[in-house]
Amino acid sequence: xxxxxxxxxxxxxxxxxxxxxxxQLAALIADPKSASDFNAPVFSFFSEVxxxxxLQFVEEMGVDAxxxxxxxxxxxxxxxxxxxxxx
Numbered sequence: 001x002x003x004x005x006x007x008x009x010x011x012x013x014x015x016x017x018x019x020x021x022x023x024q025l026a027a028l029i030a031d032p033k034s035a036s037d038f039n040a041p042v043f044s045f046f047s048e049v050x051x052x053x054x055l056q057f058v059e060e061m062g063v064d065a066x067x068x069x070x071x072x073x074x075x076x077x078x079x080x081x082x083x084x085x086x087x
Contacts, residue, residue, distance in 0.1 A: 035074035
């Protein structure tokens with residue numbers, strides 16, 4: 001597993017006692033339902049992982065960047081918090 005993936009998983013899993021795999025997180029960050037469900041690890045990805053590391057994770061996992069930005073935008077509107085990947 002790449003270092004970037006390990007860093008991301010440590011950041012999003014530890015605070016919430018989650019045990020998401022890289023593939024599970026990759027699917028969730030591109031799923032609009034994550035925002036409407038207020039998925040804490042996904043919000044952590046968008047708010048606590050550096051933008052450069054977010055982009056590296058998206059690229060390494062082969063996630064559609066447009067979908068990820070759309071989900072980040074939903075979280076940004078819901079939280080009132082500006083997120084770097086928000087469209």
